[in-house]
Amino acid sequence: MTSELPxxxxxxxxxxxxxxxxxxxxxxRFLDAFSSNLPLLQxxxxxxxxxxxxxxxxxxxxxxxxxxxxxxxxxLGIVVTVSVGSDHIDILKxxxxxxxxxxxxxxxxxxxxxxxxxxxxxxxxKISAGDRFARNWGxxxxxxxPSGSKLGGKRVGIIGLGRIGGxxxxxxxxxxxxxMYHSRNKNPSVSYTFYxxxxxxxxxxxxxxxxxxxxxxxxxxxxxxxxxxxxxDGIIVNVGRGALIDEKVLVQCLxxxxxxxxxxxxxxxxxxxxxxxxxxxxxxxSPHAAAYTLDCFMDACEHVAKSLDAFFSSKSLIISPIT
Amino acid sequence: MTSELPxxxxxxxxxxxxxxxxxxxxxxRFLDAFSSNLPLLQxxxxxxxxxxxxxxxxxxxxxxxxxxxxxxxxxLGIVVTVSVGSDHIDILKxxxxxxxxxxxxxxxxxxxxxxxxxxxxxxxxKISAGDRFARNWGxxxxxxxPSGSKLGGKRVGIIGLGRIGGxxxxxxxxxxxxxMYHSRNKNPSVSYTFYxxxxxxxxxxxxxxxxxxxxxxxxxxxxxxxxxxxxxDGIIVNVGRGALIDEKVLVQCLxxxxxxxxxxxxxxxxxxxxxxxxxxxxxxxSPHAAAYTLDCFMDACEHVAKSLDAFFSSKSLIISPIT
Numbered sequence: 001m002t003s004e005l006p007x008x009x010x011x012x013x014x015x016x017x018x019x020x021x022x023x024x025x026x027x028x029r030f031l032d033a034f035s036s037n038l039p040l041l042q043x044x045x046x047x048x049x050x051x052x053x054x055x056x057x058x059x060x061x062x063x064x065x066x067x068x069x070x071x072x073x074x075x076l077g078i079v080v081t082v083s084v085g086s087d088h089i090d091i092l093k094x095x096x097x098x099x100x101x102x103x104x105x106x107x108x109x110x111x112x113x114x115x116x117x118x119x120x121x122x123x124x125x126k127i128s129a130g131d132r133f134a135r136n137w138g139x140x141x142x143x144x145x146p147s148g149s150k151l152g153g154k155r156v157g158i159i160g161l162g163r164i165g166g167x168x169x170x171x172x173x174x175x176x177x178x179x180m181y182h183s184r185n186k187n188p189s190v191s192y193t194f195y196x197x198x199x200x201x202x203x204x205x206x207x208x209x210x211x212x213x214x215x216x217x218x219x220x221x222x223x224x225x226x227x228x229x230x231x232x233d234g235i236i237v238n239v240g241r242g243a244l245i246d247e248k249v250l251v252q253c254l255x256x257x258x259x260x261x262x263x264x265x266x267x268x269x270x271x272x273x274x275x276x277x278x279x280x281x282x283x284x285x286s287p288h289a290a291a292y293t294l295d296c297f298m299d300a301c302e303h304v305a306k307s308l309d310a311f312f313s314s315k316s317l318i319i320s321p322i323t
Numbered sequence: 324m325t326s327e328l329p330x331x332x333x334x335x336x337x338x339x340x341x342x343x344x345x346x347x348x349x350x351x352r353f354l355d356a357f358s359s360n361l362p363l364l365q366x367x368x369x370x371x372x373x374x375x376x377x378x379x380x381x382x383x384x385x386x387x388x389x390x391x392x393x394x395x396x397x398x399l400g401i402v403v404t405v406s407v408g409s410d411h412i413d414i415l416k417x418x419x420x421x422x423x424x425x426x427x428x429x430x431x432x433x434x435x436x437x438x439x440x441x442x443x444x445x446x447x448x449k450i451s452a453g454d455r456f457a458r459n460w461g462x463x464x465x466x467x468x469p470s471g472s473k474l475g476g477k478r479v480g481i482i483g484l485g486r487i488g489g490x491x492x493x494x495x496x497x498x499x500x501x502x503m504y505h506s507r508n509k510n511p512s513v514s515y516t517f518y519x520x521x522x523x524x525x526x527x528x529x530x531x532x533x534x535x536x537x538x539x540x541x542x543x544x545x546x547x548x549x550x551x552x553x554x555x556d557g558i559i560v561n562v563g564r565g566a567l568i569d570e571k572v573l574v575q576c577l578x579x580x581x582x583x584x585x586x587x588x589x590x591x592x593x594x595x596x597x598x599x600x601x602x603x604x605x606x607x608x609s610p611h612a613a614a615y616t617l618d619c620f621m622d623a624c625e626h627v628a629k630s631l632d633a634f635f636s637s638k639s640l641i642i643s644p645i646t
Contacts, residue, residue, distance in 0.1 A: 110475045111448075114498060118444035125434075127441050127609060128451040134608035135601045149618040152433045174497035175437060278458045285457035286450060295472040 005029040006312055007049050011069070012060035014082035014304065016297045024305055027312075028056075034063065041072055056080070056308060062270065065089040070097065078311045080304050084108055084164075085241060087214040102307045106163060107299040112265075113167035115286065116209055116239045119263025120172075122284045123235050124151055129281040152176035157205030159198065159221060160212025160240065161187055168209055180205060183212070198222070202229035207237065214241035224249045227259055234259045242268035251276050254283055328352040329635055330372050334392070335383035337405035337627065339620045347628055350635075351379075357386065364395055379403070379631060385593065388412040393420065401634045403627050407431055407487070408564060410537040425630045429486060430622040435588075436490035438609065439532055439562045442586025443495075445607045446558050447474055452604040475499035480528030482521065482544060483535025483563065484510055491532055503528060506535070521545070525552035530560065537564035547572045550582055557582045565591035574599050577606055 008028035014020060021030055031054075036043045044051055054073045059065055061083040067090045070076060078100040079089055086103050094101050122128050156172050158165045158181040169179045169192065180193040182201045187194070195201035198221055202208060208230055212218050222236065222245040230236065236259060238245055247268040253259045254277070261282035267273050277283050331351035337343060344353055354377075359366045367374055377396045382388055384406040390413045393399060401423040402412055409426050417424050445451050479495050481488045481504040492502045492515065503516040505524045510517070518524035521544055525531060531553055535541050545559065545568040553559065559582060561568055570591040576582045577600070584605035590596050600606050 110473055110499070114444055114474050115448055115450075118441065118448060118450050121437055121441035122445065122450055125438055125441060127438075127445055127607065128454045130610055131451045131608045132455065134596060134610050150433060151437050171494075171497045174494045176433070273457060284450065285454045287453055287457050 006056070007031050007047075007054055008056050008058055008308065009033055009044075009054045009073075010058045011065065012058075012063035012082075014058070014060060014297065014300060016294075016301055020301045020304065023301070024308075028308070040069060056311065058082070058304065058308075059088070061085065061088050063088065065094075067093045070094065070099065078102065078308070080307050082300055082304060084112070085213050087241060100311065102304075104300055104303060107303060108296055109163045109167055111296055112164050112211075112239050113171060115265055116164070116168045116211065116237055116263075117171045117175075119237045119239070119265065119284055119286060120156075120207060120209065120235060121151065123237070123261040123263045123282070124154075126281070128284050132281075153178065154206040155180060155204060156207045156209060157181065157195070157201040158192075159183070159201070159208060159210050159244075160218075161190065161192070162211065162213075164239065165209070165211035166190075168211060177207075198226050199229045202226045202234070205230060206233065207235045210236070210238040210240040210244045212240050212244065214243055219243050220246045222246065222250075224253075227253045230259055232258055232260060235261045235263070237263040239265045242266040242270060247274060254280055257282075329379070330354050330370075330377055331379050331381055331631065332356055332367075332377050332396075333381045334388065335381075335386035335405075337381070337383060337620065337623060339617075339624055343624045343627065346624070347631075351631070363392060379634060381405070381627065381631075382411070384408060384411050386411065390416045393417065393422065401425065401631070403630050405623055405627060407435070408536050410564060423634065425627075427623055427626060430626060431619055432486045432490055434619055435487050435534075435562050436494060438588055439487070439491045439534065439560055439586075440494045440498075442560045442562070442588065442607055442609060443479075443530060443532065443558060444474065446560070446584040446586045446605070449604070451607050455604075476501065477529040478503060478527060479530045479532060480504065480518070480524040481515075482506070482524070482531060482533050482567075483541075484513065484515070485534065485536075487562065488532075488534035489513075491534060500530075521549050522552045525549045525557070528553060529556065530558045533559070533561040533563040533567045535563050535567065537566055542566050543569045545569065545573075547576075550576045553582055555581055555583060558584045558586070560586040562588045565589040565593060570597060577603055580605075 005028050009031045010033060012034050031047055031049060033040060033043050041051060051073055052075050055075050055077045057065060057079045059079065059081050065079055065088065070090060070093045076099050079094060080102045081089060082104065084104050086101055089101055091101060152175060154177050156177045156179055158169055158179065161181040161183045173179060180195060180201060182195045182198050208222065210222065224246065227249060250262065251274045254262055263284045265286040273285060277285060328351050332354045333356060335357050354370055354372060356363060356366050364374060374396050375398045378398050378400045380388060380402045382402065382404050388402055388411065393413060393416045399422050402417060403425045404412060405427065407427050409424055412424055414424060475498060477500050479500045479502055481492055481502065484504040484506045496502060503518060503524060505518045505521050531545065533545065547569065550572060573585065574597045577585055586607045588609040596608060600608060
């Protein structure tokens with residue numbers, strides 16, 4: 001019976017996967033490729049599935065959907081990823097083959113924006129460092145000396161003023177921060193100062209917050225020149241993708257005090273974090289957990305289920321914009 | 324020469340005290356009682372200062388200005404404290420003796436509000452716990468499972484809607500939280516729901532944020548009944564004073580999961596923190612550092628200097644409201 005259900009090739013499971021499975025066990029035969037060490041085609045063989053019967057992939061940002069994967073599945077029609085970004089998917093190949101790529105929509109927007117603000121405040125006021133300090137020493141020994149400055153009035157440069165960037169801006173305006181931004185194009189509907197050049201943005205900012213997708217154009221958009229332009233009082237927050245920043249240079253700048261601090265939810269070679277950061281008090285590390293709430297994943301699972309339903313029932317499929 | 328300057332009895336030094344001293348060394352003879360173990364009158368004797376020549380005290384929240392202290396200084400005319408609260412000062416005694424009590428004004432308002440929001444987001448999204456986790460294990464082992472819910476839509480009950488409470492409300496509105504409050508009186512200029520009873524507020528809130536001064540009426544305003552009314556999904560943030568919460572009960576509730584978490588910038592017996600909290604991941608500890616920025620202390624020092632100048636030059640003195 002199960003074998004008559006259409007196969008769903010799961011390259012990377014979403015959080016709450018077991019819940020998702022139980023809710024959809026009457027609809028799909030789940031092929032858990034992520035739990036096998038075999039190459040894809042051999043794995044399918046062990047499941048007695050012919051590659052041409054696989055029409056749908058479910059994945060997350062940690063498993064790339066490469067040109068090879070796409071090539072080996074001649075009937076592939078949809079790739080659903082449990083992420084906002086699609087940089088782990090060979091989008092060009094999908095477009096050429098008319099394969100739908102469905103990313104998450106607004107499910108994670110508010111949470112990622114919340115975390116961006118949290119990381120900024122944490123670095124600025126040394127919240128995690130203070131907590132660590134209190135647990136190690138008790139607060140009878142206060143932090144060395146007052147440092148830093150007010151958050152209000154700080155010039156915050158947002159790189160990528162999309163949905164998440166816009167929500168970050170809204171929140172930080174309530175803290176009386178001054179918002180400016182860089183993006184591909186100037187947004188005529190906002191009054192924030194626009195910089196077409198990231199170095200200029202950095203020179204005029206106290207804080208840089210990365211909210212843009214990772215593309216060939218945005219890889220290392222924050223490089224050494226940008227970090228030096230931001231300067232030794234500057235803070236960088238990254239809730240986009242690790243490779244938006246030249247991580248080796250970032251580590252050096254943090255260690256040498258060439259920038260003041262960083263709040264990082266993403267890393268260049270996830271799941272690895274540069275070990276040099278573990279000893280630094282001017283960095284807050286978040287294990288790509290920006291949207292790690294039950295609410296979000298419930299929403300995300302529903303989105304995935306609806307997208308797959310629409311595809312397999314051949315109704316018109318609303319494709320999320322590929323950012 | 325120095326002996327001709329009016330004495331300034333320093334019971335507790337502000338941060339940046341050495342800067343303050345150097346800026347005001349031509350105006351006052353600084354009597355650093357805080358650095359002596361002697362009783363006050365004996366200390367003054369060693370300094371060859373008659374108690375009746377002391378007209379001004381500078382203090383911070385860690386050193387009480389008791390009725391005894393006030394009684395022993397017959398010419399005392401002003402107590403300047405480097406704090407927003409004045410609960411460490413015997414206010415009634417000061418009022419009866421017509422002694423000016425000068426607290427800080429708005430210098431710390433924005434920073435304390437920023438920290439209140441930071442502690443809430445940190446507890447809600449487990450930022451410090453995640454950072455600790457990443458440093459110990461690397462992010463290759465993600466947090467156990469998604470938990471919690473969106474911050475947007477949460478009902479935040481603010482206890483004490485004064486300057487700081489108002490700034491907290493403004494910030495959390497930008498996160499789409501629903502604001503409600505308790506204070507002595509309903510504030511007709513805001514549209515937030517008012518609760519005259521703290522238990523009712525707690526029953527209708529997901530989060531309680533304590534921003535009120537410590538008085539006889541507000542001591543233990545958050546007691547066991549309030550915590551149980553808030554319930555096991557509730558978060559408590561305290562940026563007021565430690566004794567606003569029954570700390571022993573709070574520790575028990577946190578350990579038993581009777582409330583979800585707490586972000587604490589203040590403690591009942593500072594500088595001591597209950598050791599049971601050190602092992603808990605549902606609490607964020609901040610060593611009464613809410614306003615620990617250089618900007619703030621520069622502002623505070625200026626405020627202190629101006630207040631003392633006004634007093635000693637007998638100009639009319641603008642007294643900050645005693646909250």
